[in-house]
Amino acid sequence: MVMNRIIQHLKSSDHVLLASHLSPDGDAIGSLLAMGIALNALGIRTTLFNESPIPAVYRFLPSVNRIRSRIEDIHLFDTAVILDCGDIIRIGKNADAVQQLPAVVNIDHHITNTRFGQMHLIDTAACATAEIVYRIIKRAGLFIDEALATAIYTGIFTDTGSFRFSNTNKEAFSICDEMVARGADPYTVAKNVYGTYSLGRIKLLNLALDSLEISCNGKLSLMILTRDMFDETGTRSEDVDGMINYGRRIRNVRVAALVQEHMNGRGPEMYPKRYHVSLRSDGSVDVAEIAAHFGGGGHRDAAGFNIESRVGDIRKDLFDLAEKIT
Ligand SMILES: [Mn+2]
Incomplete structure (x- = not known):
């Protein structure tokens, strides 16, 4: 055994x-x-x-x-x-x-x-x-x-x-x-x-929610966190933990996506930049499959991938994908 x-x-x-x-x-x-x-x-x-x-x-x-x-x-x-x-x-x-x-x-x-x-x-x-x-x-x-x-x-x-x-x-x-x-x-x-949060984390949450967009069919939510937002609020990647759940809990949303710019390896105006994309589903969509398509992985309901791209391109890819959710 x-x-x-x-x-x-x-x-x-x-x-x-x-x-x-x-x-x-x-x-x-x-x-x-x-x-x-x-x-x-x-x-x-x-x-x-x-x-x-x-x-x-x-x-x-x-x-x-x-x-x-x-x-x-x-x-x-x-x-x-x-x-x-x-x-x-x-x-x-x-x-x-x-x-x-x-x-x-x-x-x-x-x-x-x-x-x-x-x-x-x-x-x-x-x-x-x-x-x-x-x-x-x-x-x-x-x-x-x-x-x-x-x-x-x-x-x-x-x-x-x-x-x-x-x-x-x-x-x-x-x-x-x-x-x-x-x-x-x-x-x-x-x-x-579920302890206390730093003020920076709450301000980052505010920026994350402010970035929230929904696909035309209402089935995908998207939030984007840039390096500037982390700098402005004095936060790090660990402070993002759990934020994607706000996007996931919106009525009719089947997949929530949260894009965050990587903290390291960036020149000021270097393109493409590196991003981490987290995906969560309500259980009706296999997000591990979506993540695998982009070279990532995870579970059926929670997955993610890294990508070198531009925010606009990632956004377009995800919204195109949203239209395929039946
Ligand atoms: Mn685990």
Whole structure:
């Protein structure tokens, strides 16, 4: 059985690199921390890695300070475990080097997973990668303490949109029930995840809403955030988290798109610029398919892609696409 083989492999590893995706969400961070705690309990040496800064709302998580944003020496590691990434490039600029390691374990729940690495634990029916990590912890027979419970709970709580999204399954409730019994505090997690916002973030939300447009047929909403808007409000990419849901909740809208200009690698008037496009659907449209068309990936209801283009062209592409939504 694959899971036993992976656990055996990890136990025989010398030093394991654990990594999750750029611009991490609660599942990327929760499953990373949970896996780190679990492997340490098994006596395995680990280094936790995420290239992006950890969003303020997740800094309350136990042992979050263990996450490094740089890999000092890739040769220290004999195994990498990649969590919550549909493609290994999602870990950032170290992807090539990590892929060269003797063993890469791919643990994920995205339908667009490219099946990179030598060992896979991919379950697209899992509500979160944290659900798969939970199963590993159970299989390994580990005791679940408060830190582990909080990490798993946060992964599931955030990836299901607080048990509202279509990936909310029976396991989401049964695992979270057990995590609360093990010391995870729902109020503490919710208070931090939906905590206070900076003034800049609210001003950025104002600009995002001001940019809102709807396609002719009313089925697609579009918001655009430029680098200037981030500069003006003193915000970063992490502050965009959740804003797309305003576009998604408009009546009759089936697909919400949010375009944000990349923060790095820009000359003042350089074209084309780099953008990240996030897509959310109400469940009736497969946005992973749309994202894949542009070289991205994700889930049926939540996906995204990167593109080098001009805002006007992206806007036209998306509105053309909207007309095809039946
Ligand atoms: Mn996830």
